Each structure stands twice: as C-alpha cells, then as structure tokens.
Amino acid sequence: MELLANLGLGFSTSFTPLNLLYCLAGVFLGTLIGVLPGLGPTATIAMLLPVTFTLPPVSALIMLAGIYYGSQYGGSTTSILVNVPGEAASVVTALDGYQMARQGRAGVALTTAAVGSFFAGTVATIILALFAPPLAAVALKFGPAEFFSLMVLGLLASIVLARGSLLHAMGMVLLGLLLGLVGADVNSGAQRFTFGILRLADGIGFVVVAMGMFGLAEIVRNLENEEDRSAVIKKVASLMPTREDWKRMIGPILRGTCIGSAVGILPGSGSILGSFAAYAIEKKVSKNSKEFGKGAIEGVAAPESANNAGAQTSFIPMLTLGIPSNPVMALMIGAMIIQGIQPGPSVITEQPQLFWGIIVSMWFGNLFLVILNLPLIGMWVRIVSVPYQLLFPAILVFCSIGVFSLNNTEFDVYVMAIFGVLGYIFVKLDCEPAPMLLAYILGPMMEEYMRRALLLSRGDPTVFFTRPISAGLLALGVLAIIAASLPAMHKKREEAFRE
Amino acid sequence: MNPIARNAKDFWTGFFYIGVGSAALIISRDYDMGTAVKMGPAYFPTILSALLMVIGIISVVRSFFKSGSPIGTVAWKGLVIIVAATFLFGMIVRGAGLIIALPLLVIVSASASARFSWKSTVAEAAAITVFCIVVFLKGLGVPLPILGSWFGY
Numbered sequence: 077m078e079l080l081a082n083l084g085l086g087f088s089t090s091f092t093p094l095n096l097l098y099c100l101a102g103v104f105l106g107t108l109i110g111v112l113p114g115l116g117p118t119a120t121i122a123m124l125l126p127v128t129f130t131l132p133p134v135s136a137l138i139m140l141a142g143i144y145y146g147s148q149y150g151g152s153t154t155s156i157l158v159n160v161p162g163e164a165a166s167v168v169t170a171l172d173g174y175q176m177a178r179q180g181r182a183g184v185a186l187t188t189a190a191v192g193s194f195f196a197g198t199v200a201t202i203i204l205a206l207f208a209p210p211l212a213a214v215a216l217k218f219g220p221a222e223f224f225s226l227m228v229l230g231l232l233a234s235i236v237l238a239r240g241s242l243l244h245a246m247g248m249v250l251l252g253l254l255l256g257l258v259g260a261d262v263n264s265g266a267q268r269f270t271f272g273i274l275r276l277a278d279g280i281g282f283v284v285v286a287m288g289m290f291g292l293a294e295i296v297r298n299l300e301n302e303e304d305r306s307a308v309i310k311k312v313a314s315l316m317p318t319r320e321d322w323k324r325m326i327g328p329i330l331r332g333t334c335i336g337s338a339v340g341i342l343p344g345s346g347s348i349l350g351s352f353a354a355y356a357i358e359k360k361v362s363k364n365s366k367e368f369g370k371g372a373i374e375g376v377a378a379p380e381s382a383n384n385a386g387a388q389t390s391f392i393p394m395l396t397l398g399i400p401s402n403p404v405m406a407l408m409i410g411a412m413i414i415q416g417i418q419p420g421p422s423v424i425t426e427q428p429q430l431f432w433g434i435i436v437s438m439w440f441g442n443l444f445l446v447i448l449n450l451p452l453i454g455m456w457v458r459i460v461s462v463p464y465q466l467l468f469p470a471i472l473v474f475c476s477i478g479v480f481s482l483n484n485t486e487f488d489v490y491v492m493a494i495f496g497v498l499g500y501i502f503v504k505l506d507c508e509p510a511p512m513l514l515a516y517i518l519g520p521m522m523e524e525y526m527r528r529a530l531l532l533s534r535g536d537p538t539v540f541f542t543r544p545i546s547a548g549l550l551a552l553g554v555l556a557i558i559a560a561s562l563p564a565m566h567k568k569r570e571e572a573f574r575e
Numbered sequence: 576m577n578p579i580a581r582n583a584k585d586f587w588t589g590f591f592y593i594g595v596g597s598a599a600l601i602i603s604r605d606y607d608m609g610t611a612v613k614m615g616p617a618y619f620p621t622i623l624s625a626l627l628m629v630i631g632i633i634s635v636v637r638s639f640f641k642s643g644s645p646i647g648t649v650a651w652k653g654l655v656i657i658v659a660a661t662f663l664f665g666m667i668v669r670g671a672g673l674i675i676a677l678p679l680l681v682i683v684s685a686s687a688s689a690r691f692s693w694k695s696t697v698a699e700a701a702a703i704t705v706f707c708i709v710v711f712l713k714g715l716g717v718p719l720p721i722l723g724s725w726f727g728y
Contacts, residue, residue, distance in 0.1 A: 250627040266616040299653030465688035489665035535611030
C-alpha cells in the first residue's frame, strides 16, 4: 500500500518531539488569539506568521496549520460565549451556540463543537491523503493555459462567495491583481508602479496588506460602536453532553463533515460556504427544526463539523495546485514562498516529507485541539471577557512589531497603516477584502502563466478556449457568476449572508 | 435624486475604481507594451486597469438608477487616532527605542476608545512593553533597540 507508506513517512516526520511541540504551540497560540473577539483566522495567522520565519520549513508549516485550526476553534468559542463571531465561518455557530450558552449549556455547546471538529478533522485528513496525490498527478499535466484558467475560476468563485455586491467584488479582484504587480517585473526587470520608491521594488509584502486590512481596519470598525459585552458568560457549568445530546449530534456531525469536506475543495470557498450549507440542510432534515435558532444542539454540531472539514480540505488545492482557495491559504502560500518552497503540483513528489508531514500533523493538531481546549475552557472564558478598550491597543502593538520584524523596516509599518485606512474605506463601501487579498497573491502568477500560454500559442488568445480543460474551467467560472447574478439566486444569496 | 445621497456606496466605489484604473492605465503607458507573443511589462496591467475602469463606470452609472443603503457612521476619531499612533510608532521606534515607542503606541491608540481610562491604560502599557521586550527582543531576536539612537545607543 503506497498510501500507508506515505502516511508512515508523514508520521515519522511529524512525530518528532520538536514538530509535535510546534504543532501544540500553534494550536495553543491560534486558539489564544482566535478567542479574542473580532479576530478571525486570517488576522490571527497574519499576526503570528513572523513567529514561524525562523523555523525550518516543515515545522513552520506544521505550526501554521496548527494556528489555523486553533484560531478557527477559538472563533467558535467566542461565537458561543459572547455572540461575536470573528469571521464569517463562525457566524452560523453563533445562532444556536449563543442561545445554548444563555440557557446555561455553554459547556455542552463547546464540547459539541470540539467533538464535531475532531471527527470532521479526522475524516478530512483521510480525504486529503486519498485525493491530493491523484489531483497533483493530473495537475502536472496542466499547461500554462490551464493554470491561468484555474486561477480565473478561483477568483470568479471568490467573487460569488463574497458578501455584498458582485460588481464591487469584481473590482476588488482587479484591484488586488494590479496591487500584486507592484515592484520589479520578473520578466523584463522593469519597475512597475513603484513611484521611484526603492522599498517597493520587491513589491508590497502580503502580510503587511493582510494586517492592515484585517487587523487595523477591523479595530477601527469595532470602534464605531463599542457595545457593552457585559453579557459575557462568566462560568461554564457542565461540559458533558447528556445521552440525548449525544444521540442528537451524531447525524449532524456526519452530514456536516460530508458537506464541509466537499465544499472545502472548491476554489474560492474554504470553510465559510460549508458551515452555511450544513446549517441550512440540517434545518431542513432535522426532526427538531423548530428549535433551530433557540439553542438546538444540531445547529452547533453541523456547522462546526463542516467548518473544520472545509478548513482541512481547503489545503487540497493549495498543496496540489499551488492555488489558494481563501485568504488563509493565500497566507500559507506566502509562507511557503518565504521558506523557499515553490507551491504547486511538484511539491508532493519533490518534498514528500513536507507534504505528508503536514497531512499527518493535521490529525495531531485536531487531537491537541480537543485535549487542550476542553480543560482550558475556563481560561478562554476569562480571555474572552477582556474589555475591548484594553484589547485593541495590544492587537495594534503585535501588528506593528510583527510587520516591522518582517524586513526590519519601519516602511512596512507605514504601508500597513495606509492599508488600514484603505481597508476601512472598503468596509464602509461594502467591498469585501478577501477577494482582493486572493487576487493579490495570484496576480504575478497569473501574469506569468498568461505570458507563457500566449508565447506557446504564438500570441493567439483563443488558446484559453480551445484547450478543453482550460475551456471547461473558464466555463465553470462564468456559469457560477451567471448563476449568482440571476435575480432568483441573487435574492437567496443576500438572504444567506444576512443570516 | 442625487446619486451620492441615494446610492453612496455604488457611487464612491465606482469613483474609486475609475480613479485607480485610469491612474494605473496612464502609468502603464510609460512601460513597454510588447506583443501578445512577447508580453511586455505594460500588457497585463493595461488589461486589468481598463477592466477596472469599466467596472467603476458601471458602478457609477448604476448609482443613478438603483438606490442602495447609506454608508452609515464613520469612526473618524478612531481612524485618525489608530493611524496616527501607528505612524508615530514607526517614526520613533529606532530613535527612541521600544521602552518609549511601545507605551506611546498603547496610550495614544487607547485614547481612541470612549471608555479610555488612564489607570488601566498605563498599567497595560507597562505590561505590554515588558512582554514585548522579553518575547520579541530576547525570544525571537527582532533587532529593535530598548533605548534608541537618540539616547546615544
């Protein structure tokens, strides 16, 4: 069995005391920051990224993956305890989770989330191990035209899944692509959009952009109305679900895992769509659909499982194709590039240790999540209740020092502040930053693939439509956009995001 | 009715996109366009900025026909203070060193909150400064001075 041999390799890579420690540290730090209200996984990873720079590549990525699901679980904890979801993916959990907490069942809700996440994580890791190698093998046959179209598909999908107006999201994608081109052109060496500023020759650091738009802008947005969070649940009573609870959560966890895993692979989605879909479906099929929104345990189990399954399977396009499906994966790609690894289908054959090490470490990460979080719930509750006026200066300090330490220059701190202003303007104009960040990472790659594709076709732009796989990918993307802009679907989409 | 009042989000977004798009288009004219076979540095940005302008124009035009939601309250005070505190940190961190730049960053930014109180903020500033010096300087080796060049270090 090749799979077993591969998993064995991964096991031997990740099961070293040092890598296990990094995985544990990642999960712990991720949860610690993710628990803070208003900080989603993207901001958390951007903030903690500099911590991993000094580590060897495998350890760095293992730790980052740990930070990712740690922060996601932390976000769910916040949704359940204070009804302040850190990111779109945990919005759904807040619906029933917070109601459960108000009924004094916060502990049960948190256990449900942990158990659901662990089960989903285990299944998704197996799916990842099974499907990634064949997908990478297919991708190795891709030419530049196919890669270009695949990226177009990813960007179109991110437009469909963005909140707010489709038109604004399209503009954000173009804006991101343009921003990605700032700096020296790889091919000709020409300086583009640098305005003669030497520091811009290497382009604008993606972490700087992410911290400005997700860190600073978010602080300003939260300062708009500093609502009272005195309703924080101070004590968490019993963690143990009753026999009835266990019975009720099995079905939703299974269904949530399936939905989340399937949806997570789609480019542009990640974990957000999965948790929405899982909740909606559960509400339809459940016997207790009347209880939804009033503290139904199914309403926590299903989206939490889907959420975590999607987080895991969204690694598939990233690891096999080198294409990020959401801003978190865009940050991961950035981290890989900083570590000197060129993401793409060749990672699996050229760096099998890294590839399988990450996969196996995911399972350990999920295990740590359960072991760590349930006993530490008391501590998370206390962190959640830190008042915001003390929290945001600390976030600002970590963002500033973190950004400074990327290249040891205050220039990056200024750029981050500017992107904070831009990010806040975008918030006010209903322009979602996620598609922009994705496009920002893809910009230079897309240009390069377009250049190569046109070179091979001798300047014939129809190459993108005449090669069958490329045409299929483009058609899929266009179809998604058309579907989303149809009046009937448009209404549904708005409703889904309002919930 | 005035589109700025009726659909401010679409209007200003479109306005912004047109501005950035046309600026990028003009700047790109200084670069070599190349041909489709051999794309020059201007090729891709020209396509992108033209598309961005088209989207901006559609958005502005739409704001004349379709009403939208208002922009809502803007946290001007928060925005100005947060950005100013960040810039201030960048400007003095090397000269004054962390032991001055960090407490200033905490105290200035904290004043953006309506619930600002001196007592808790000063305590927080002290705690964060110690924490950062231990973790970032000693632990992670970020090359930042505790006391900066203005003090002869």
